[in-house]
Amino acid sequence: MKKFLLCLLISIYTTTSFAQHCPFDGSHLIVIKLVDKNGNVIATPKDTIYLVEVGNPIADSCKFNEGLLRLKFGSMNDKLINRHDGAWVSWAEERVKDCSFMQPGHLAVVLGQAGYNCMIPVNNDYRYIKRKFEIRLKRNQEEKILTTVADEDIYSLCTGSGSWTRIKPLELKIE
Numbered sequence: 001m002k003k004f005l006l007c008l009l010i011s012i013y014t015t016t017s018f019a020q021h022c023p024f025d026g027s028h029l030i031v032i033k034l035v036d037k038n039g040n041v042i043a044t045p046k047d048t049i050y051l052v053e054v055g056n057p058i059a060d061s062c063k064f065n066e067g068l069l070r071l072k073f074g075s076m077n078d079k080l081i082n083r084h085d086g087a088w089v090s091w092a093e094e095r096v097k098d099c100s101f102m103q104p105g106h107l108a109v110v111l112g113q114a115g116y117n118c119m120i121p122v123n124n125d126y127r128y129i130k131r132k133f134e135i136r137l138k139r140n141q142e143e144k145i146l147t148t149v150a151d152e153d154i155y156s157l158c159t160g161s162g163s164w165t166r167i168k169p170l171e172l173k174i175e
Contacts (some may be wrong), residue, residue, distance in 0.1 A: 003109060004072055004141050005008075012068075013071060022137050022159045022160075023084075023087065023089070023091055024041065024089065024157035024158055024159065025158050026113030026116070026158075027110055027111065027112055027113070027116075027156075027157040027158070028110070028111045028115075028116045028154050028155060028156055028157060029080065029108060029109075029110055029111075029154070029155045029157055029167060030051060030108065030109045030111070030133075030149060030153060030154055030155075030170070031101045031106055031107070031108050031155075031167060031168075031169040031170070032049065032073060032107050032108075032169055032170045032171075032172050033101070033105055033106050033107065033170070033171045033172070034049075034105050034106075034170040034172055034174050035105070035171060035172070035173055035174070036173070036174060036175070037173060037175050041103075041104060041105035042105055042174055043104040043105050044130035045107075045174065046175065047137050047138060048072060048079050048137070048138045049072070049073040049107060049135060049136070049137055049138075049146070049151070050070055050071065050072055050073065050135070050136045050137075050138065050170075051069070051070075051071045051073065051109045051133050051134075051135055052068070052069070052070050052133060052134050052135070052136050053068045053069040053070070053073075053131050053132065053133055054068070054132055054133065055132045056068060056118060056129070056131060056132070058118070058119045058120070058129075059118065061118075061120055062114065062118035062119060062120065062129075062137045063120065063121050063126065064112075064119060065112075065114040065115050065116065065118075068172075069131065069133075071109045071115075072109075073107035073108060073109050073135075074107060074108065074109075075092070075107065075108075076096070076101065076102055076106060078109075079108040079109060080092055080108050080110055081093060083094070083110060095134075095159070095163075095164045096164060098165050099164050099165055099167065100165075100169075101109075101167060101168075101169050106169055110157070111154070112166065115131070116130070116131065116154070117129060117130055117131065118130075118131055130151075132148075132149075133148070133149040133154075134146075134147070134148050134149065135147050135148075135149060135170070135172065137174065140153060140173075142149060146172050146174075147172060149154055149160075149170070153168075155167045
């Protein structure tokens with residue numbers, strides 16, 4: 001009986017200890033690089049840039065992130081490194097060391113699992129519907145679409161998906 005209990009405890013421990021292998025599981029990153037009409041980096045934009053969810057008629061039914069998402073892009077430190085009140089700092093700082101997106105003029109939005117997918121409750125589980133996004137610039141009271149975000153421009157932060165150096169920013173020309 002003791003051997004059985006020992007095996008059971010080891011089994012439970014290994015199952016739960018490998019369930020999440022890093023704090024970034026389920027998180028996704030969208031990075032933009034802002035340039036002017038001559039291709040010069042805009043280090044400090046005067047306009048507000050948003051990631052806006054589009055084309056989801058059932059957005060109000062999404063669990064954990066209800067409604068169409070509208071997220072403001074911000075600095076890499078604010079949106080990525082210091083996320084979750086600094087809980088990511090040591091992990092993230094290690095992974096961004098050789099990343100080009102840490103240079104001035106780059107902004108980010110991080111999506112959690114329920115931001116990347118619309119999670120619709122079904123019985124005791126969820127149906128996942130991938131969200132679609134546009135990037136919009138708000139200047140004064142006017143808003144303009146800069147681009148549609150393709151699936152390949154949304155990067156999983158899970159370390160199992162590879163080094164963060166694979167993450168390429170969307171270059172957006174601001175006039």
